[in-house]
Amino acid sequence: MKNNLKSAINRYLRSKDELAFQIDGPWGSGKTYFVKNNLKEIFKNTQYTPVYVSLNGVSEIGEVKKEINRQVLAAILQMKGDKYSLTSKANSIFNMIDEANLSSEAFGSWINDALSTAKLLKNQTKKSLLKKADLSKFVLITDEFERIEKFSLIPTILGYASNLQNNWNCKLLIVSYEAALTSKNGYDNFKVAKEKFINKSWLFGKDTKENALQIIDQYLKGQAGVTDRLYHWIANISSNVLDLLDSINLRTLKSILSTYCQVVNELVDSTLNAKERDQVLKTSYLSIFVITDLVKRGKLSKLTSIDVLFNLSSDQIRFNKSGLLNKATEDETADQNDISNIVNTFHGKYRDFDDNMLYLSSIKELVLHDSLDIEGLITSINNIFLPTIPEHQRLMEKARNFRTMSQTDLKNVEERLLNSIQGEDIAYKELFDIYNIMNYFKKIDLLFIDVHFPELMERILHKIQQMTYDEVRIGGYLSLDNTEDPNTLKTIREALKKREKKTLIDNDKQGAEYLLNGQILKFRKKGSYFYKNSLFQIMLQNQIIKKFVSWDDNAFGGLQYYLVEEIIHVKNAANIHQHELKYMEEFLKLLENKTANPFLDKVIKFRVKELMGTIKQAYKVLSVTGTK
Template sequence: MELLREVIKRYLSKDLTDYALNIDGPWGGGKTYFIKNKLNDLFGESGNYILMYNSLNGLNKPEDLISMLESSIFPYGTPNNFNNEPLKSNLLKFIEAKKAKILLCLDDLERIDDKCSVSSVLGYINTYFIEHNNIKTIIISNEGKIKEEEIFSEIKEKVIGRTIRFNADNLSIFKSIISNYPELQEFYLKNNELIDGVFTAYDSVNFRSIRFLFEILEEVFSYLAYGENSLDVEDNTLNDILLGIFVFCFIAGIEYRKGTFRTTTDSVNILDPFRSHFYKIDETNPNPVNELRKNNVIINNLYRYYNSLSEFIIDGHFSKDKLINEIKEKYYIKGIEDSSFGIIESYENYELPEIINSFSTVINAIEEGGYNPLRYPYMYLVVKELLDKEYINFEGSLKNSFLKGLEVAYHKTTLDVVDELRFNRHFEDSVEPIYVQLVNLLKEKRRLTIDQRNSSQIDEYINALKKNDYSLISKSVAYFSSSSNFFQYLSRNERQKEFILLSNRSLNSFIVTLNQMYLKISNANEFYSSEAIFMEEFKAKLTVELENSKEVDKLKRDQIENILLTIDKVITHVRNDQI
């Protein structure tokens, strides 16, 4: 970093230059941040330079560069005081009129449009700025991503006087970025040694990912520090909780941005220590979170898995109630409701008046949905035992209190219902009628939740097909690949009618989906054989719809016929017959 500052300072101090500097480094490594935020002192020392910065991303004609630089998206001024006003004259006249000296910074050389060659862009920059007008110019690039690598190597000798490899002082940039987030900055100052140890666990970090992560953490920390939440803990305990959340979000955010996982199912398998032991990303790459925990004492001691925060990172939904419940479970934080039930649960160790008082608190909390709904069946057995032994008198209906309370609790709490084994481990083999009724109610609630979630996901998939949004299509494919019920939901609610209205491109995208989800999987019968009956149902409905649709043109009819043939292949494949 100091070498880079020294080279730039020397470059700015020269009266006339006919060459540019090139700063080379990986994407997200902090190059642009450094230029915009870490050169203030040099600009004054070297003769009152001002920075004019622009990205070359998307440039498709060299001659468009001047108009791009003159537009309102072109900031100039001191690095911390960019002015985005459009230029009132052409660029060169503007520069001539300025008493201050100009440093022109052109970023993202590797991101110019494919129609535009690197050689033509550099030649244009050299002609109009560097050679004839002696304008100090810095070009920022990631040379490893420049497609015309050989041509670039040749021409940069004529245009670029020196290339400096950007080796960021990661910790310094990290501290600078965190200073923009008040809640995190205060937290960092209190725990800087621990947090520095977490940050340095990664050899290289994309700083765009850090900003993405800090946006999430700032919202979470603001809620936990100042929001009206049900955490009632000492400051030291809250700090421990925030440390655990910081560590989890730091790792989960970086791994998500790297593409290590994309769905909540994969996040559990990879990020949850109790599950990740049984999960491998592939045969050659071990679980990255396990590796970090193994190699970093700080992370190993502070790490906790949060399903609610994983969901926040993946899809942007922040379930505050779910986070609070997870925190309470992980840090054994008990409110008066939990403490009171603890007395009820271990009644042999308490005096009867204390038990009676606690029962009043517990039954009120039950009716108001104050407990995790998965606890209700067990709690019913505990309370019923006290009533059967006539330690407590209760004039109301225990059955109604629990059933109605369970309804309220389920709607108040966002449950992780995807994993059936985790869900069922909360229940015992009791045959007590009300207990069984409570368990069955929870199972039905779980079924409806999953059903609604899957139906919503199918809606998203069809909308993605309509828009030809390949990113959303891929997200839906990833979701249903692990659930084995794609056609079960696709065959519902006359969705085949929507297929008749899809564009031909969208119909082709559906065929790509079928290939990706089924035909490319050699052992698809092990996972998807149960879907065959729904595939046949969807095919039959689509066939009828096609026959009844008289206005479908010949080309679209052929496209849909192709889909029907592809579905036949998929059915044969998942039933493990010969295609």
Template sequence: MLKVKKAVLDYLEREETDYAILINGEWGSGKTYYWKNNLQTEINDEGYESIYVSLYGVTSLSEIGRKIFLSKMEDGLLSKLSGKLDDIGGEKINKLKEKGFELTKTLINVSDNKFGTNFKEEADLENLVDLEKSVLGFDDLERCNLPVEEIMGYINNFVEHDMIKTIIIANENEIYNPSLKQNVSSKIDIAKYFFKSEKTIEENIDEFDSKIKRIFSEYSHYKKIKEKLIGKTIEFSLTKEYCNEVIDNLISKFLDSEKNSKVEENINKKYNSFLESKKDIIIDTLYRSDKNIRSLKHGLADFKKIYSYLYENDLFDEIDDNLLIFTLAVSFEIRSGLYSKGELEKLIEYDLLYYSPSGLIYESDKNDYKEELEFIRKIINNYYQKGIDLYFSPMIFQYVMKGFLNKEELKREIKEIKEERKEIMKRREKNPKLESILNNWWNLDDSDFYSKIDDVIQNAEKGNYKLGVYPELFYNISKLAHYRVISKNLDELKEKFKDGIKVSRKKHSYDEISSISINSIETKFNLYKTNELESKYIEFCEEIKDFTLEQVEKILKKQKNKDIKEVAKLINSNPEEFFDCITSSKEYLFKPIIVYIDIDKFIENIKENKFSNEYITDLGNFLLHKYENGDLNKQYHGYEEKLCLLKERIDNYLDELENTDLKLRFYLVQRLSNSIDKITKELENNK
């Protein structure tokens, strides 16, 4: 920022200047912040009074005059108040200043027809104040709703005729846009005439866009007026030194609020200390983005709520760096305007993703990725190149995008992240060779590399790795074969991997396999997959991935059937626990539990009155609910005979009950039989 400061001070030192200076920089780069927190002080120290005017949304020149008048009046009022009220105390002074300035603004903005005129519209307010020894700062030139030649002509009056020092703050790249958006179709037709290329416009969109700007730049007259008005253009871009100052200021804001309760004050102090300890990470993340201070400010404010909740629930420890980077990265990317709402909505539906990015550093820029994964890939490549693992959190993503934080879901995600991280750490300790081949093969010496990869392949063939490892490992080996780093017959290796996957399925426990996220494997595989590999290699990788998922689903299905049988036993042994079980999870409402019961025991329990009328009613309701809400064909296909046998045995008992005094019992058991009958008839109709 030193060059900006020197250029401005040099400008102020010159006695007479008939030109303005332009500070040019991207949106969100901190230009306005620099004016308000640095340049204003420098200007005032040189004996000038700084007057700041934002042109954002301005629709008339008289509106600018009012803004100049108000800014001048505000400074004068605050100066007088400060002098008169020094003995009152800082807080009261600030409140009086605010009240006084608001009153001035109100008086200026009313229409007073008692004087025969609309004071607000007719008065040239800028002529009512003395601008000598003032520096006018006009910000947001490109966001003004007036033609740029009109606004610059107005500013030129101050510069050329009144010799008033003037600084314009703008994003020059955006100044052309308003004129280019008018009569678009006609301009495109003319540009096509001048566009000589064998490629289509879509194939060469940058050149076509440049052609339109060159042809129609005359419409804004900006360049011609700039040559007359602007004496120097200073390019504004963030330096790391200035970033440090800005971030210090942003962090300190979290301690400034006077409305905080003691609890909030404590959290703010903790958050402030946390951010102080992570300043290097914040600066690094900012520098990896488009350096947008505004987005950083939003990101830090968003992360405060996440931090507060996780801190209060003792969930914030070893993953703090990862979550901070992810929140800031998402804030930068969402606010970049590069993604449609539809594209961003898709990402909320993603499963939680744990991802080690190391293997992506060397990927080609020409890769053709699935559209919905581009956002994740960009975050990985832009923000995670320091060896920090990525946790893609749908809940944090949703909060940054929509402002709603589902705390319970976030809690579940964080616990899942910690479990998966623990698993990764175990794997790294237990299988360092595997970890080297997955995430660090390019840093190995040749002899070490070939020794480790042979060992890893042998262990994979023996089924020594967990199922989730196989798709990623086979992809890495395929990539190395494609680069001709290793010489392997992948067709043969693919079959050996399949054998290893089958063995792995038997070696590892249900809990280990059930913890595998199928969606996570799919997503991770799509992130890895690139079109730089030969098509046959891609097919092999897809085959291994699909085969792995098939084995996972088999074991999950088998275990679910086992679980259902255990639940079915409760029908006879512990009715209360049975209903506790099926009401605790919707999953059981759509499973054929009733076909797994011991029919003889069930009928015996009914006959011996071990089942209460209430229990028989609940069973009937349970089956009726399944009939009305479930896919019966999917649930009971293949079990029709068992259902018919159960109904037959119940009907036999009904024959015994019919001539007894147990009329209520008879009705309730008959209702149970009717529920089973409805299911069997529906199955018959669907054949």
């Protein structure tokens, strides 16, 4: 696309076309960058001198005339060899003359005489230079028509530029964003003038990615603190991530790179090792890129939505998307659609992105408020990607590679490993692994230190008593694969089963408490209950029957909810809750006895009988196999 545009402009410059060539495209698509940077070779080969004029904020035709003259004169001076920097000096002097408005009352008549002489000199200089120059080899580039302050000037400006094109026999490039004019009063003026003065128009924007990669090259290639290897990584990952965006805004990209260079500069003299610096710079780039893009292009309905994702790895975000969406729903500062759009746009597409991306509060502060906490940034990234490995974990790894050691070295590792866990709060799995390592060394006669195994086992059993139900089910039983000693296996399995049963009943008691106290949302959020234990057994053991012969609406509502939603309306309820049958019968008998009390409030009696009807209905559902 870009090469086609270059070819089109090349043909235009070599043609006898007497009208203008328009390059039209959205803001931030790289039109100005393209004209100023990508056409240099064509201008050189065709021997055209570009004269660039921005119309941003123009309110009078005189401003346009003055700016065009100034830029043409500057170009002529450069062509003639401006070794004394007269271009900038002349421009400064002419600006001072034009803007001076000094009265004779303040300084005397001599100042006006001097100014008149200076203005005359300026005009003569202009005329002399313009007369000698071959203006046919100029290409006048007018940019930002849509940013003119007074849109009524558009036909006048286009007409003036077209007259110059005809008088000088030069070429005219018009750079614009025509769509931005459609809602303005000046669009009709532009439309009419366009038909009269513009011959060909090129829609720009399809090749913005190439411009973006060139800008990345300009900012980062050769930048102090950016190694060649890091530069190529950034170029490759940027090429991929740019494809994920619905559009590319080069102004946003420049903001991303400018912000990133702040981080790079802060790390130039840091004491980080090469691996740490590389990780910090990779993660910082991606975090700055995504957060800046989301903020600058208005992709977030709430800026605080990003906070839900802070310090989560990309895999954690992808595999817990539903949980994050629920969290966003419950959090007034976040928006569920924001989270969904972020995950769907960026995550799970490129492995290199997922392996290095983090949403960081320090980056958000940098993007929004230009405040950089470099130490906090380094700590956040290292904690996730390069966590400090505890001494005992490093020694365990060494012990597993004992075949590469001498007897002295292995003994040293064994001593250090045992000492490293003294007085330390070591996780169950690691304690058990150390126990198994030492036990294995004892078995193969390579244990060179004294190990008090019963004491170590006591620590392991104590850790088991602190486990949750999920920890027992997932990590606990899985750890049994790491031991071959039958006695150890039996001891640990029995402890895990005992803990599983205890945590399960505790969990179900908590569920019963939520249910019967009207905390239905907590009950539902917590998860599954009463798969092995009976709700009715728990109520019988804790004499909760009293709640149902009083005015306790929560107890009535909670039990009705459980019976209807967890049993009556569930097709396979009999496979899950059939163990409730025995205790349902006992609970029904107690309720019948309570309703036989002649002094029981008649309304309460009605409600109890209503509840009994629901229990009997649930009982029938659970009795589908014919078992009571």
